[in-house]
Amino acid sequence: MIEQPQINYQCEHTLTGHTRSVSSVKFSADGKLISSASADATVRIWGIDGEAKRTLEGCHDYGINDAAWSNDGRYICTASDDKTMAIWDVETGRPLRILRGHTHYVFCVNFHPHSNLIVSGSFDEKVRLWDVRTGKCLYVFDAHSDPVTAVDFDKDGSKIVSSSYDGLCRIWETHS
Numbered sequence: 001m002i003e004q005p006q007i008n009y010q011c012e013h014t015l016t017g018h019t020r021s022v023s024s025v026k027f028s029a030d031g032k033l034i035s036s037a038s039a040d041a042t043v044r045i046w047g048i049d050g051e052a053k054r055t056l057e058g059c060h061d062y063g064i065n066d067a068a069w070s071n072d073g074r075y076i077c078t079a080s081d082d083k084t085m086a087i088w089d090v091e092t093g094r095p096l097r098i099l100r101g102h103t104h105y106v107f108c109v110n111f112h113p114h115s116n117l118i119v120s121g122s123f124d125e126k127v128r129l130w131d132v133r134t135g136k137c138l139y140v141f142d143a144h145s146d147p148v149t150a151v152d153f154d155k156d157g158s159k160i161v162s163s164s165y166d167g168l169c170r171i172w173e174t175h176s
Contacts, residue, residue, distance in 0.1 A: 012050070013049065013050030014050070015034070015036060015044070015046050015050060015052075017044055017052055017055075018036065018038040018040050018042065018044065019038075019040045020038055020039035020040040020063065021038065021039045022036050022037065022038050022039075023037050023038060023039060023063070023064065023065050023066065024036070024037040024064075024065065024066045024067050025037075026067060026068065026069055027069075028069045028073045029069060029070075029071045029072070029073055030073055031048070032047070032048060032073075033045055033046065033047060033048070033053065033069075033073070033090075034046045034047075034048065035067045035069065035076055036067075037064040037065065037066060037067040037078060038063065038064060039063035039064070040063065041057065041060045041061070041062060041063055041064060041080070042055050042056060042057040042064070043055070043056040043057075043064060043067045043076060043078055043088070044056075045076075045090065054090070054093045055093070056076065056078070056088050056093055056095075058095075059078070059086045059088075059095040059098065060078065060080040060081075060082050060084065060086065061080075061082040062080055062081035062082040063080065063081045064078045064079065064080050064081075065079050065080065065081065065105065065106065065107045065108065066078070066079040066106075066107065066108045066109050067079070067109070068109045068110045068111050068118075069111065070111045070115035070132075071111060071113055071114070071115050072115055073090065074089065074090055074091070074115075075087055075088060075089065075090060075096070075111075075115065075132070076088045076090055077099075077109045077111065077118050078109070079106035079107060079108055079109040079120060080105075080106055081105045081106075083100070083102050083103065083104060083105065083106060083122075084098050084099060084100050084102075084106065085098070085099040085102075085106050085109055085118070085120055085130070086098050086099070087099070087118070087132060087135070097132075097135035098135070099118070099120075099130055099135050099137070101128055101137045101140075102120065102122040102124050102126065102128065103122075103124040103126075104122050104123035104124035104147075105122060105123040105147075106120055106121075106122045107121055107122055107123060107147060107148060107149060108120065108121040108148065108149060108150050108151050109121075109151070110151055110152045110153060111132075111153075112153050112157045113153060113155060113156065113157045114157060115132065116131070116132050116133070117129060117130065117131065117132060117138070117153075117157070118130040118132060119151045119152070119153060119160050120151060121143070121147075121148030121149065121150065121151040121162055121164075122147070122148055123147040123148070124147075125142075125143060125144045125145060125146060125147060125148060125164070126140055126141060126142065126143055126148070127140075127141040127143040127144075127148055127151055127160065127162045127172070128140050128141070129141075129160075141160075141162070141172060143162050143164070143170060143172075144162065144164035144165075144166045144168060144170070145164070145166045146164050146165035146166035147164060147165050148162055148163070148164050149163050149164055149165060150162065150163045151163075158173060158174050159171055159172065159173050159174070160172040
């Protein structure tokens with residue numbers, strides 16, 4: 001039998017403020033902030049002390065399924081049931097770009113390690129690669145035969161991984 005280490009996590013703070021279910025929580029890369037995305041179509045930014053810092057709202061018509069931080073902590077990208085994604089300036093709380101192209105709910109999103117690209121997955125069974133600066137879709141992967149549930153880049157950004165309700169995980173490698 002493997003001996004389990006003694007771990008004693010205790011609740012320090014309870015973050016309240018959303019009016020509907022929370023679908024995603026993430027720490028910023030520096031660990032100083034937390035984002036929470038919700039079916040109430042908002043993302044709330046919190047300090048690790050539990051203090052509410054900012055609310056990102058007014059961009060999406062329906063709930064937000066996921067939110068991802070850029071590695072430099074300057075931006076958050078949101079994925080929504082309204083079939084769009086938004087890139088937000090964390091400091092000002094304003095949306096910088098709306099990304100359109102998916103034909104169904106956008107379920108998951110992540111930034112490239114250099115924060116210059118975004119990968120998204122949708123109920124339309126596609127994975128899309130986006131340019132952060134222009135907001136343009138660079139590539140569409142015919143990824144899965146059911147909704148895409150998660151996407152991510154590896155640590156150097158040369159690979160993308162996607163998962164789906166079809167029971168598959170796929171690894172995509174750049175060949176440029």
